[in-house]
Amino acid sequence: MKKRDRLVRYSAPERINHWIVALCFVFAALSGLGFFFPSFNWLMHVLGTPQLARILHPFVGVVMFAAFLIMFLRYWRQNLINREDIIWAKNIHKIVRNEEVGDTGKYNFGQKCVFWAAIISLVMLLVSGIVIWRPYFAGAFSIPLIRAALVVHSVSAVALIIVIMVHIYAALWVKGTITAMVEGWVPAAWAKKHHPRWYREQRQRQTQQEKRP
Numbered sequence: 001m002k003k004r005d006r007l008v009r010y011s012a013p014e015r016i017n018h019w020i021v022a023l024c025f026v027f028a029a030l031s032g033l034g035f036f037f038p039s040f041n042w043l044m045h046v047l048g049t050p051q052l053a054r055i056l057h058p059f060v061g062v063v064m065f066a067a068f069l070i071m072f073l074r075y076w077r078q079n080l081i082n083r084e085d086i087i088w089a090k091n092i093h094k095i096v097r098n099e100e101v102g103d104t105g106k107y108n109f110g111q112k113c114v115f116w117a118a119i120i121s122l123v124m125l126l127v128s129g130i131v132i133w134r135p136y137f138a139g140a141f142s143i144p145l146i147r148a149a150l151v152v153h154s155v156s157a158v159a160l161i162i163v164i165m166v167h168i169y170a171a172l173w174v175k176g177t178i179t180a181m182v183e184g185w186v187p188a189a190w191a192k193k194h195h196p197r198w199y200r201e202q203r204q205r206q207t208q209q210e211k212r213p
């Protein structure tokens, strides 16, 4: 594909940041499911042994939170909800038929929902995770609080797992999306179809750069 037919979507540091989050998510989610459901106990071996998984799970969670915080600070502005998102949400039946609606910017309403759901569940996982973290912090909290934190931790973990399953499905289902996070670029036709406002902004920027002496 010619250079003109591609648009840069993510730099290398942005992609490394995203894949650190994704890797931590896989380890934390699998080991967490292993602790929670007896039928999934075999998943506790994902980080070596069950004992090691128990020690590493909270540290991996903290790394995931810290790495996602960098993504949050980078992208929160582009994920603010605007009028175009309402049009997108009202026409969700067209979206599932792979039609496009509204003048979408860098992210569509679905992506924005994933973004906000991820930060909310990660904050809840971090706070509840600290309360239940033995042997370091749990001793400082009462038993009823630890019980409540266990519920919050489990519910937000299941919510995040469902949200990320939707995110992965969308990333693979919308043809041309995955190269954005693997190689950093997207086909110009993809951008024009799915993110028309972002496409125009990028083209404008390119033209301005070409005009510069």
Ligand code: HEM
Residues within 6 Å of the ligand: 009, 018, 021, 022, 023, 025, 068, 071, 075, 079, 107, 111, 112, 114, 115, 118, 164, 167, 168, 171, 177, 178, 179, 180, 181
């Ligand atoms: C494990 C497999 C994963 C895959 C295959 C995947 C794939 C992708 C792809 C292709 C994009 C680019 C979408 C675009 O620019 O239009 C993306 C963006 C993004 N991903 Fe993932 N991802 C994964 C896991 C995660 C996890 C675990 C999180 C967070 C907990 C996450 C959070 C994000 C965020 C915040 C963006 C930027 C979009 C936005 O800000 O709305 N991803 N991902």
